[in-house]
């Protein structure tokens with residue numbers, strides 16, 4: 369596959385519009401009661417749109433928006449230095465923009481950004497079949513399986529999500545699970561140039577609340593599940609559900625695919641106004657079903673039963689019952705956008721796993737080591753329950769929790785780990801700006817009632833090394849929380865750290 373395509377975050381042929389034209393689009397979007405003002409030369413041409421000064425390219429319209437920690441207008445000087453041609457901002461930001469700079473000023477510009485970006489790039493998503501996947505767990509796995517499956521079947525495909533973006537087989541670096549609208553629409557424009565036929569993307573609840581997918585109508589929106597997550601961002605589970613459910617409305621999608629094994633999925637199936645298809649891997653009555661599931665250490669075999677007598681015996685190259693549900697969701701999503709479900713399933717079966725998702729690290733040791741991105745209660749539980757039957761000896765887990773994120777999940781994760789594993793090594797994940805010892809104490813507070821042996825080793829490498837030293841034949845070591853991540857963030861500094869590499873190094877050093 370080669371090096372990531374750094375230039376593919378944008379189309380090779382830039383779009384072009386004048387500041388005056390952009391203001392006209394905004395007036396249409398905002399309606400007559402919202403004034404849209406133009407300061408300076410309205411004939412200036414813009415050839416791109418971005419909302420981060422650090423990603424400005426020459427000719428861009430810099431969207432200087434208010435945020436939770438700052439106002440983008442504070443970075444106008446940086447944006448101009450990087451070549452921005454004009455600024456889009458709100459009245460509060462306008463006072464920070466020099467008079468000489470062409471600017472468009474409107475109240476609450478974030479509301480219009482998705483539509484604006486889509487318009488600037490001439491609605492590129494309409495040239496592809498668009499699959500959106502949401503849920504607390506499994507988004508990355510489902511989108512990667514779908515893209516991998518159809519690519520192997522010869523379809524030009526793209527995927528956007530937490531582990532990055534791939535366009536027609538080329539890696540493209542992105543950082544958020546769901547990129548901001550200007551970045552997203554530029555990526556779609558690039559995909560259109562590359563004749564991509566189908567794009568599967570993860571849609572996070574943040575993205576829905578912050579309007580990152582505004583301007584896109586997905587051909588199918590897929591709901592996986594809803595568990596505890598992001599309660600630092602959403603007030604409560606009801607609000608979190610509401611954010612996810614907003615994807616299943618006619619402004620955002622044409623059709624819904626919903627997991628009826630999940631409690632919130634069943635609710636959504638009742639509530640959505642979209643044409644509905646359902647799926648189940650646990651025996652419920654549904655349009656798409658996985659039956660005769662046989663789980664093994666390297667994956668599972670099962671039969672897919674679908675509409676119109678669809679019946680296929682297939683496999684998924686990832687262990688765990690939940691990955692049968694993920695594979696089923698991937699196949700059904702492909703079918704619902706008009707792709708052949710049989711070749712998608714066959715493509716998935718022929719594939720490898722997904723980076724950092726139940727990824728086995730094998731260096732010839734006499735026990736099993738698995739690196740997994742489980743960093744939420746349900747994922748820790750699902751992963752440990754998957755690994756227990758594959759363990760003839762002891763199940764050991766190395767686990768921490770991220771800083772500056774939902775604190776409530778920490779003791780819950782500790783409790784689950786101590787209940788389902790035999791040895792728990794509590795360590796640091798990404799402490800970010802928080803005191804690492806205080807985070808560990810919160811995780812540890814959940815572990816007190818269980819029989820598991822619990823130890824605390826803050827340094828993540830030392831914690832991994834300790835677990836590996838304790839392991840023997842028949843044991844399984846789960847290194848949870850960071851999966852595919854390649855850095856550890858402590859006090860604002862990201863240091864290279866890849867659990868998979870550290871495991872290899874520590875195994876070699878044993």
Ligand SMILES: CC(=O)N[C@H]1[C@@H](OP(=O)(O)OP(=O)(O)OC[C@H]2O[C@@H](n3ccc(=O)[nH]c3=O)[C@H](O)[C@@H]2O)O[C@H](CO)[C@@H](O)[C@@H]1O[C@H](C)C(=O)N[C@@H](C)C(=O)N[C@H](CCC(=O)O)C(=O)O
Pocket residue numbers: 419420421422432433434435436437438439440441443543544545546547548572573574575578601
């Ligand atoms: C809560 C959240 O999602 N915040 C996002 C939001 O931040 P914000 O609006 O508060 O921005 P801010 O930091 O106050 O800055 C204000 C403005 O100044 C701009 N700025 C800031 C600094 C600078 O040097 N130059 C510059 O132009 C920023 O681009 C922003 O527009 O807009 C920023 C600009 O795009 C994002 O970087 C930022 O994501 C932060 C980094 C983040 O961590 N987001 C995570 C929580 C997130 O979105 N996660 C989801 C879900 C993942 C999952 O499912 O697990 C995702 O989709 O990735």
Ligand SMILES: Nc1ncnc2c1ncn2[C@@H]1O[C@H](COP(=O)(O)OP(=O)(O)OP(=O)(O)O)[C@@H](O)[C@H]1O
Pocket residue numbers: 503504505506507508509510530545570592593690691693694724725726740741742743746747748750751851
């Ligand atoms: N369907 C599922 N049900 C429960 N747990 C799952 C499911 N799919 C994956 N997991 C667990 O969740 C972890 C994250 O999976 P994945 O990355 O596919 O989900 P995600 O929704 O993209 O997560 P994130 O939003 O954190 O990026 C996996 O490593 C696994 O432990």
Ligand SMILES: N[C@H](CCC[C@H](N)C(=O)O)C(=O)O
Pocket residue numbers: 545743769770771773797798849850853
């Ligand atoms: N997208 C998630 C990733 C969390 C990964 C975990 N390793 C952590 O740091 O908590 C977030 O930013 O909340």
